[in-house]
Amino acid sequence: QVHLVESGGGVVQTGGFLRLSCTASGFGFSTYGMHWVRQAPGKGLEWLAVISYDGTKTYYGESVQGRFAISRDNYKKTLSLEMSGLSPEDTAVYYCAKDGTPYSGTFPDSWGQGTLVTVSP
Protein backbone atom coordinates (compact mmCIF):
# COMPACT_ATOMS: atom_id res chain seq x y z
CA GLN A 1 0.00 0.00 0.00
CA VAL A 2 0.99 3.66 -0.33
CA HIS A 3 3.47 4.75 2.31
CA LEU A 4 4.70 8.33 2.65
CA VAL A 5 7.14 9.42 5.34
CA GLU A 6 8.04 13.06 5.88
CA SER A 7 11.23 14.21 7.58
CA GLY A 8 13.25 17.34 8.16
CA GLY A 9 10.90 19.24 10.44
CA GLY A 10 12.14 21.04 13.54
CA VAL A 11 12.65 24.43 15.09
CA VAL A 12 14.06 27.27 12.99
CA GLN A 13 14.41 30.98 13.61
CA THR A 14 12.51 33.67 11.75
CA GLY A 15 14.10 34.32 8.38
CA GLY A 16 15.65 30.88 8.33
CA PHE A 17 15.69 28.02 5.85
CA LEU A 18 14.49 24.43 6.10
CA ARG A 19 14.32 21.52 3.71
CA LEU A 20 11.65 18.88 4.11
CA SER A 21 11.78 15.47 2.50
CA CYS A 22 9.20 12.78 1.81
CA THR A 23 10.09 9.19 1.03
CA ALA A 24 7.52 7.23 -0.96
CA SER A 25 6.87 3.54 -1.40
CA GLY A 26 4.09 1.18 -2.41
CA PHE A 27 3.11 2.82 -5.71
CA GLY A 28 4.53 3.98 -9.03
CA PHE A 29 6.08 7.19 -7.76
CA SER A 30 7.09 8.45 -11.20
CA THR A 31 3.49 8.16 -12.41
CA TYR A 32 1.86 10.58 -9.98
CA GLY A 33 2.01 14.24 -9.13
CA MET A 34 2.85 15.01 -5.52
CA HIS A 35 1.59 17.71 -3.17
CA TRP A 36 2.68 19.52 -0.03
CA VAL A 37 -0.09 20.66 2.32
CA ARG A 38 0.25 22.20 5.77
CA GLN A 39 -1.93 22.67 8.84
CA ALA A 40 -1.22 25.32 11.45
CA PRO A 41 -2.11 24.37 15.04
CA GLY A 42 -5.90 24.24 15.44
CA LYS A 43 -6.47 25.44 11.88
CA GLY A 44 -7.62 24.05 8.56
CA LEU A 45 -5.57 22.70 5.69
CA GLU A 46 -3.55 24.98 3.42
CA TRP A 47 -2.40 23.68 0.05
CA LEU A 48 1.18 24.72 -0.68
CA ALA A 49 2.47 23.19 -3.88
CA VAL A 50 2.25 20.41 -6.44
CA ILE A 51 4.82 18.96 -8.80
CA SER A 52 4.00 16.97 -11.90
CA TYR A 53 4.86 13.30 -12.25
CA ASP A 54 8.01 14.09 -14.24
CA GLY A 55 9.01 17.20 -12.34
CA THR A 56 8.57 19.55 -15.28
CA LYS A 57 5.63 21.51 -13.89
CA THR A 58 5.12 23.11 -10.50
CA TYR A 59 2.35 25.21 -9.01
CA TYR A 60 2.31 27.07 -5.71
CA GLY A 61 -0.13 28.61 -3.28
CA GLU A 62 -0.12 32.37 -3.10
CA SER A 63 1.26 32.54 0.44
CA VAL A 64 4.43 30.58 -0.41
CA GLN A 65 5.03 31.57 -4.04
CA GLY A 66 8.63 32.75 -4.34
CA ARG A 67 9.66 31.45 -0.89
CA PHE A 68 9.11 27.71 -1.19
CA ALA A 69 10.37 25.34 -3.89
CA ILE A 70 9.08 21.84 -4.54
CA SER A 71 11.19 19.21 -6.28
CA ARG A 72 11.37 15.46 -6.75
CA ASP A 73 13.80 12.66 -7.51
CA ASN A 74 12.02 9.81 -9.25
CA TYR A 75 15.04 7.51 -8.97
CA LYS A 76 15.18 7.89 -5.21
CA LYS A 77 11.37 8.16 -4.91
CA THR A 78 11.66 11.28 -2.84
CA LEU A 79 9.82 14.58 -2.73
CA SER A 80 11.33 17.75 -1.27
CA LEU A 81 10.21 21.17 -0.14
CA GLU A 82 12.77 23.92 0.35
CA MET A 83 11.45 26.72 2.53
CA SER A 84 13.13 30.08 2.93
CA GLY A 85 12.23 33.40 4.54
CA LEU A 86 10.34 31.55 7.26
CA SER A 87 8.11 33.41 9.72
CA PRO A 88 6.09 32.30 12.76
CA GLU A 89 3.06 32.12 10.45
CA ASP A 90 4.74 29.15 8.74
CA THR A 91 4.56 27.10 11.94
CA ALA A 92 2.52 24.02 11.04
CA VAL A 93 2.47 20.30 10.42
CA TYR A 94 3.62 19.73 6.84
CA TYR A 95 2.15 16.82 4.92
CA CYS A 96 3.28 15.29 1.67
CA ALA A 97 0.52 13.66 -0.34
CA LYS A 98 0.15 11.62 -3.49
CA ASP A 99 -2.14 12.85 -6.23
CA GLY A 100 -5.21 10.77 -6.95
CA THR A 101 -4.94 10.82 -10.72
CA PRO A 102 -2.01 9.49 -12.78
CA TYR A 103 -0.09 12.10 -14.74
CA SER A 104 -2.17 14.91 -13.27
CA GLY A 105 -2.49 17.36 -10.39
CA THR A 106 -5.89 17.21 -8.81
CA PHE A 107 -6.67 16.01 -5.32
CA PRO A 108 -4.44 14.18 -2.82
CA ASP A 109 -5.60 10.62 -2.19
CA SER A 110 -2.90 9.41 0.22
CA TRP A 111 -1.13 11.36 2.94
CA GLY A 112 1.91 10.96 5.14
CA GLN A 113 1.75 11.43 8.91
CA GLY A 114 3.32 14.89 8.66
CA THR A 115 6.34 16.64 10.10
CA LEU A 116 6.15 19.61 12.47
CA VAL A 117 7.89 22.85 11.60
CA THR A 118 8.14 25.49 14.32
CA VAL A 119 9.41 28.96 13.49
CA SER A 120 10.56 30.90 16.54
CA PRO A 121 10.24 34.71 16.65
Place this chain on the structure above:
Amino acid sequence: EIEMTQSPATVSVSPGESATLSCRATQTIGTALAWFQQRPGQPPRLLVYGASTRASGVSARFRGSGSGTEFTLTISSLQSQDFALYHCQQYGNWPITFGQGTRVDIK
Protein backbone atom coordinates in the same frame (compact mmCIF):
# COMPACT_ATOMS: atom_id res chain seq x y z
CA GLU B 1 -7.56 32.49 -6.21
CA ILE B 2 -10.81 30.64 -5.61
CA GLU B 3 -11.98 30.88 -2.00
CA MET B 4 -13.81 27.96 -0.48
CA THR B 5 -16.24 28.64 2.35
CA GLN B 6 -17.49 25.80 4.51
CA SER B 7 -20.55 26.03 6.72
CA PRO B 8 -21.32 25.65 9.45
CA ALA B 9 -18.01 25.89 11.31
CA THR B 10 -19.29 23.32 13.79
CA VAL B 11 -22.33 21.06 13.72
CA SER B 12 -23.51 19.06 16.73
CA VAL B 13 -25.27 15.82 15.90
CA SER B 14 -26.53 12.86 17.92
CA PRO B 15 -25.25 9.39 16.98
CA GLY B 16 -27.55 7.80 14.43
CA GLU B 17 -28.68 11.11 13.00
CA SER B 18 -27.56 12.76 9.76
CA ALA B 19 -25.32 15.75 9.16
CA THR B 20 -25.21 18.05 6.15
CA LEU B 21 -22.03 19.99 5.44
CA SER B 22 -21.81 22.75 2.86
CA CYS B 23 -18.96 24.09 0.76
CA ARG B 24 -19.21 27.10 -1.52
CA ALA B 25 -16.72 28.31 -4.14
CA THR B 26 -16.29 31.91 -5.24
CA GLN B 27 -16.07 30.78 -8.87
CA THR B 28 -17.52 27.86 -10.74
CA ILE B 29 -15.37 24.72 -10.57
CA GLY B 30 -17.65 22.21 -12.28
CA THR B 31 -17.34 19.04 -10.21
CA ALA B 32 -13.65 19.45 -9.33
CA LEU B 33 -14.24 19.11 -5.61
CA ALA B 34 -12.97 16.68 -2.99
CA TRP B 35 -13.95 16.04 0.63
CA PHE B 36 -11.62 14.83 3.37
CA GLN B 37 -12.16 13.55 6.89
CA GLN B 38 -9.57 14.24 9.59
CA ARG B 39 -9.68 12.59 13.00
CA PRO B 40 -7.66 14.10 15.88
CA GLY B 41 -3.94 13.51 15.52
CA GLN B 42 -4.37 11.89 12.12
CA PRO B 43 -3.68 13.05 8.56
CA PRO B 44 -6.67 13.76 6.31
CA ARG B 45 -8.39 10.88 4.57
CA LEU B 46 -9.96 11.22 1.13
CA LEU B 47 -13.73 10.60 1.18
CA VAL B 48 -15.10 11.96 -2.10
CA TYR B 49 -13.70 13.32 -5.34
CA GLY B 50 -15.35 14.63 -8.47
CA ALA B 51 -17.96 16.08 -6.11
CA SER B 52 -19.84 12.79 -5.78
CA THR B 53 -17.53 9.78 -6.31
CA ARG B 54 -16.68 7.96 -3.10
CA ALA B 55 -13.06 6.98 -2.66
CA SER B 56 -12.13 3.34 -2.30
CA GLY B 57 -13.30 1.83 0.97
CA VAL B 58 -15.48 4.76 1.99
CA SER B 59 -18.85 3.92 3.48
CA ALA B 60 -21.99 4.58 1.44
CA ARG B 61 -23.16 6.68 4.42
CA PHE B 62 -21.03 9.47 2.93
CA ARG B 63 -22.69 11.14 -0.05
CA GLY B 64 -21.31 14.09 -1.95
CA SER B 65 -23.35 16.23 -4.30
CA GLY B 66 -23.34 19.54 -6.11
CA SER B 67 -21.67 21.28 -9.01
CA GLY B 68 -20.63 24.74 -10.06
CA THR B 69 -20.23 26.68 -6.82
CA GLU B 70 -22.41 24.83 -4.31
CA PHE B 71 -21.50 21.47 -2.82
CA THR B 72 -22.79 19.28 -0.02
CA LEU B 73 -21.48 16.33 1.97
CA THR B 74 -24.21 14.36 3.71
CA ILE B 75 -23.28 11.86 6.41
CA SER B 76 -26.11 9.55 7.38
CA SER B 77 -26.52 7.42 10.50
CA LEU B 78 -23.55 9.06 12.23
CA GLN B 79 -21.28 6.66 14.07
CA SER B 80 -18.67 7.43 16.72
CA GLN B 81 -15.81 7.36 14.21
CA ASP B 82 -17.53 9.98 12.05
CA PHE B 83 -17.12 12.74 14.64
CA ALA B 84 -14.18 14.55 13.11
CA LEU B 85 -13.08 17.56 11.07
CA TYR B 86 -14.15 17.70 7.43
CA HIS B 87 -12.44 19.67 4.68
CA CYS B 88 -13.44 20.49 1.12
CA GLN B 89 -10.87 21.17 -1.59
CA GLN B 90 -11.27 22.55 -5.12
CA TYR B 91 -8.97 21.49 -7.92
CA GLY B 92 -10.73 23.17 -10.80
CA ASN B 93 -8.36 26.12 -10.94
CA TRP B 94 -4.82 26.90 -9.81
CA PRO B 95 -3.96 27.36 -7.06
CA ILE B 96 -5.73 24.47 -5.39
CA THR B 97 -7.55 25.73 -2.29
CA PHE B 98 -9.18 24.24 0.80
CA GLY B 99 -12.10 25.41 2.86
CA GLN B 100 -11.53 26.26 6.52
CA GLY B 101 -13.18 23.04 7.72
CA THR B 102 -16.36 21.93 9.48
CA ARG B 103 -16.17 20.11 12.79
CA VAL B 104 -18.80 17.45 13.48
CA ASP B 105 -19.30 17.12 17.23
CA ILE B 106 -21.33 14.74 19.34
CA LYS B 107 -24.54 16.34 20.59
